[in-house]
Amino acid sequence: MRPAYSTDKWLALVVSLPATNATLRMRIWRATKALGCAVLRDGVYLLPAGRGLRQALRMHAEEIKQGGGSAYLLNVANPSTEEKTDFQSLFDRGEEYRRLMERINEFSAAIGTLDAAAGRRQLKVLWRDFETLVALDYFPRGGKVEADTLLAGAEAAFLSSLMPGEPQFAQGNITPRNGADYQGRLWATRKHLWVDRMASAWLIRRFIDREARFLWLEKPEDCPPEALGFDFDGAQFTHVGKRVSFEVLLASFGLESDPALMKLAALVHQLDAGGLPLAETAGVEMVLGGLRASQPDDDALLAAAGGVFDGIYMNFNTGETP
Numbered sequence: 001m002r003p004a005y006s007t008d009k010w011l012a013l014v015v016s017l018p019a020t021n022a023t024l025r026m027r028i029w030r031a032t033k034a035l036g037c038a039v040l041r042d043g044v045y046l047l048p049a050g051r052g053l054r055q056a057l058r059m060h061a062e063e064i065k066q067g068g069g070s071a072y073l074l075n076v077a078n079p080s081t082e083e084k085t086d087f088q089s090l091f092d093r094g095e096e097y098r099r100l101m102e103r104i105n106e107f108s109a110a111i112g113t114l115d116a117a118a119g120r121r122q123l124k125v126l127w128r129d130f131e132t133l134v135a136l137d138y139f140p141r142g143g144k145v146e147a148d149t150l151l152a153g154a155e156a157a158f159l160s161s162l163m164p165g166e167p168q169f170a171q172g173n174i175t176p177r178n179g180a181d182y183q184g185r186l187w188a189t190r191k192h193l194w195v196d197r198m199a200s201a202w203l204i205r206r207f208i209d210r211e212a213r214f215l216w217l218e219k220p221e222d223c224p225p226e227a228l229g230f231d232f233d234g235a236q237f238t239h240v241g242k243r244v245s246f247e248v249l250l251a252s253f254g255l256e257s258d259p260a261l262m263k264l265a266a267l268v269h270q271l272d273a274g275g276l277p278l279a280e281t282a283g284v285e286m287v288l289g290g291l292r293a294s295q296p297d298d299d300a301l302l303a304a305a306g307g308v309f310d311g312i313y314m315n316f317n318t319g320e321t322p
Contacts, residue, residue, distance in 0.1 A: 009049035036136030038090035097143025155274030191216035260316035
């Protein structure tokens with residue numbers, strides 16, 4: 001978590017760059033921009049005091065000196081109330097959030113015309129730029145929550161456009177279930193499995209009902225009354241609040257105490273509902289996508305994907321066999 005910054009202590013980097021060293025001038029311009037420095041005047045950059053920021057500015061000061069310029073890193077302590085207000089106002093990111101939200105709205109307007117790869121690339125860039133902006137928002141005044149909500153909504157809409165029939169996130173409580181009452185049952189979900197349904201079916205057979213039988217539905221209305229539906233609107237186990245079906249099953253059957261399953265849940269959530277990409281996201285999506293393309297039969301697909309989820313679980317479980 002990024003530390004809170006005080007308005008009582010500031011850092012000022014005062015530099016003079018040689019006119020003949022254009023490369024150095026460009027590097028310093030990019031570096032101060034990347035740190036989110038405010039510009040007091042030409043050659044004077046301001047940041048709130050912080051250990052990481054001080055080290056970064058000191059490093060750039062040394063780089064300037066070695067490049068033939070001069071640099072002084074000054075401490076500015078206990079400014080007046082008026083100066084504090086003036087300094088803080090220099091770090092207002094409202095306009096940057098507004099421009100980012102304009103880009104998000106442009107992306108949302110293009111949903112339906114983007115293919116999966118192009119859409120995912122754009123989302124990755126938008127999330128990266130959002131996180132970069134948040135990291136430089138030293139004195140938040142607004143915009144972060146709005147941009148986060150807008151981007152999450154755009155991502156959900158895009159993912160839904162790729163997978164018609166995806167359940168909506170419904171409000172409600174998750175009811176605890178007794179696993180003993182759910183043995184040897186028939187479970188049903190939509191055919192042509194993707195991440196949440198694959199992972200949920202794996203979880204059911206692996207941790208909830210080892211004798212589970214599965215029925216793959218052409219459409220949710222085909223679900224027979226004796227079957228336990230999952231991952232479609234109206235199913236007994238589906239999206240609730242911000243949780244995807246895999247997470248709802250974990251909570252329903254008391255499996256959230258397993259750290260490896262919780263790590264897997266974060267991965268499933270990101271792949272199904274979006275959010276900040278995890279380190280494993282691209283690789284897992286590529287493997288599961290390949291299996292889905294090569295296994296048109298959902299029983300065979302689940303068997304193949306089950307091995308993938310077993311491996312991920314074991315890896316998250318520090319290599320111990322579950």
